[in-house]
Amino acid sequence: DEASDGIVGLLGEQRRDAFLASKFSSLVTSVEVGLEGYYGEKGAGRLGEALANKYSSAGQKRLLAHLLCLIEREQQPTRLIGSLIGEADASRLASVQLETAATGYSATPPSVTVGPPPSLDRGGRTAKAR
Numbered sequence: 001d002e003a004s005d006g007i008v009g010l011l012g013e014q015r016r017d018a019f020l021a022s023k024f025s026s027l028v029t030s031v032e033v034g035l036e037g038y039y040g041e042k043g044a045g046r047l048g049e050a051l052a053n054k055y056s057s058a059g060q061k062r063l064l065a066h067l068l069c070l071i072e073r074e075q076q077p078t079r080l081i082g083s084l085i086g087e088a089d090a091s092r093l094a095s096v097q098l099e100t101a102a103t104g105y106s107a108t109p110p111s112v113t114v115g116p117p118p119s120l121d122r123g124g125r126t127a128k129a130r
Contacts, residue, residue, distance in 0.1 A: 044068070045077035052084060061088040 038047040048068050065084040
């Protein structure tokens with residue numbers, strides 16, 4: 001019975017291919033129209049920020065970071081990707097190890113400021129090593 005074969009039984013193989021090609025073409029057009037404001041040198045970063053502001057769970061941030069990694073290397077918003085991964089993992093600076101011993105300090109160890117994390121723009125804090 002042709003009806004039980006789904007769309008292939010109703011339309012035939014060639015018509016099915018033409019139907020799917022039409023649907024895919026419509027999808028591509030919709031995506032292109034939706035992304036018009038995100039072309040150019042900083043477009044990927046603007047798109048990433050817009051999506052990051054919309055999706056806030058750890059899983060969503062991690063998936064968005066993975067998605068942004070698919071963009072051509074030169075266009076990748078690497079700072080945002082690092083920020084999203086750090087936020088998703090709730091990363092914290094737990095310890096600092098010096099590869100070689102430091103000398104010349106007084107009995108009180110110096111305070112060390114660690115560079116800002118990628119998520120600083122999105123609410124992260126600068127770490128202090130003691």
